[in-house]
Amino acid sequence: MFWIIDGIYEWIDRRLPVSAVLYRVLRDPVPERGSWWYTLGAAIFLLLIIQVVTGIFLLLYYVPSWEGALDSIIYIQQQVFLGWLVRGIHYWNMVMLIILIGAHMSRTFISAAFKSPRELTWLLGVTLLLLMVATAFTGSLLRWDQSGYFDTVVGIKIASWTPLIGPWLAQLWRGSDVIGPATLTRNFALHVWILPAGLLLIAVVHIGLLVIQGQFGSWVNYEPEPPGSPPFTEDEIASRKKLEEEVLDPRSSKVNLPARTTWFYPFHIYKEAVVTLVLFVLVLVTTVLFPAPIDEPVDPTTTTYSPSSMWFLLFEDQLLLLFPGSWLVPIAATIAPGIVITLLFLLPWLERSPDIKPSLRPQAVAFYAVIVGAILVLSLLAASRVYNYDFINSRP
Ligand code: HEM
Structure with missing residues (x-):
């Protein structure tokens, strides 16, 4: 049996550089200290x-x-047959993905892993975050139930407050004057084709950049080894030697030289497999304990139904409540989130110092903590009150 597989592999390898690519990816030196944290990206993928x-x-x-x-x-x-399981995994896995992307982004921010030459990796990362949120959001309407309907009402209302192009954007999303069959078709196209294609394509480039530039890791990898550290193993010495050669080669894009490294395969890939498996089991357990929700059929004229926002956009709902009145609404709807997203995109050019240790970049860390703290507090406030009907009745 194995000789057939070997034969097929050899046949393909003579025509496509499979072994060369695998060697390049698997025999890569990766920073070793704190490396459980560098498993989140692979788990997300x-x-x-x-x-x-x-x-x-x-x-x-x-x-x-x-x-x-x-x-x-x-x-x-x-x-x-097993439809509840597949649907539950699809639902809870999306929740897990959004949490993991938040954690992965925070870890790359705290580590200052976005600094030169990884600016593009960060830029694509922010794009992936936005695409992921958009994918989750557009999926909600596909159920065509009350909660999905009201999520979309709020989303389109927010879009309609975009300065200059708001009404046009809302019309484009709705596909007609009201949320109806055309909106469902458009959300379907976005959720099933356009956004996932963008996500996968950009994720592959994001990870490709990592292979080219090497994993940065975090500042701990560039500190002297703490006293009492175990002596270097043969694999650590060999991987570090290979990385040294790559960093010295002027044609290579690798510039960072962590103190202790190891091979991606088998050492780091093992940690990635363990973390992904644990996270997936968590998704499975949640699916069994809490079936994916289905709400009442769509009824826009309801007076008894009490909707709530999607959990990852609760902060935005609270922000909208804090800025009532027609001329203040655009600040909460699009201007404030737009400024935060622009700052995130520009971060590698805003924070240009070569410092990587969080204690040497207190302003950046404080700014990030304030944004994350504000999102958490606003979300908690929104979760503890009734739906913001004033906003959906507002007119741009
Ligand atoms: C679909 C979403 C994403 C996927 C599949 C993904 C995948 C990965 C993988 C596999 C790695 C290497 C392992 C690791 O460091 O964990 C990585 C590194 C990195 N990611 Fe992501 N990522 C995603 C989203 C993001 C986001 C939202 C950001 C930030 C805005 C980001 C910024 C970075 C940076 C700067 C690195 C380099 C880290 C280093 O060299 O140490 N990624 N990503």
């Missing part, structure tokens, strides 16, 4: 694949029309 695969299975039964969408979701949940 693997869970993203699971998200795509479960999404494809859901597509086998999902009906993307306003008459059939909710019934098809109920059918998947109640009738299709």
Whole structure:
């Protein structure tokens, strides 16, 4: 059996540089200290694949029309063999992905891993974060139930407050004057094709850059070894020697030389596999304990239904409450989030000092802590009150 597989591999390898690419990726020196933290990126990528695969299975039964969408979701949940499991994984895995991307972004920020030459890696990372949030958001309407409907009402209302292009943007998203079948079709195209294609493509380039530039790790890797550290193993010596040669080569893009390194394969990939497995088991357990929600059928005229915002946008809902009145609304709707997103994109050019230790960059760390703290406090405030009806009735 194995000789057939070997034969096929050899045949392909003579035509495509499979071994060369695998050697380049797997035999890469990676910083060793604190390396459990550098497993989150790979976990995100693997869970993203699971998200795509479960999404494809859901597509086998999902009906993307306003008459059939909710019934098809109920059918998947109640009738299709293991449909509840696939749908639950798709739902909770998305929650996990957003949390992990937040954690991965924080770790690369605290480590100052975005500094030269990794500016583009960071830039693509911020794009991935936005694409992921947009993917989760557009998926909500596909259920065509009350919660998905009201999520979209708020989202389109926010878009409509964008200075200059707001009404045009809202119309483009709705596809007609009201949220209806055309909105569902557009959200479907975004959620199923356009956003996932962008996510996968950009994620591959993001990881490709990492292979080219090498993993930075964090500042601890560039500090002297603490007293009492174990002596270097043979693998550590060999991987460090290879990295030294690469850093000295003027054609290489690698510039950082951590004190202690090891081989990506088998040492680091093992940690990535363990972390991904633990996270996936957590998704599975959550799926079994808390089935993915299905709400009441869409009824825009309801007077009894009490909607709530999507959990990862609760802070934005609270911000909207703090800026009422027509001329203040755009500040909360688009201007404040727009400024934060622009600052995130520009971060590698705003923080230009070569310092990497958090204690040497207190302003940057304090700014980040204030933003994260504000998001948490605003989210908690929004979660503890009733839905912000004033905003959905506001007019740009
Ligand atoms: C779909 C989303 C994402 C995927 C699949 C992904 C994947 C990865 C992987 C596999 C790594 C190497 C391992 C690690 O450091 O954990 C990495 C590194 C990195 N990522 Fe991401 N990432 C994503 C989102 C982001 C976001 C949102 C940011 C920041 C805004 C970001 C910034 C970075 C940076 C700066 C590095 C280099 C770290 C270093 O060299 O030590 N990534 N990413």
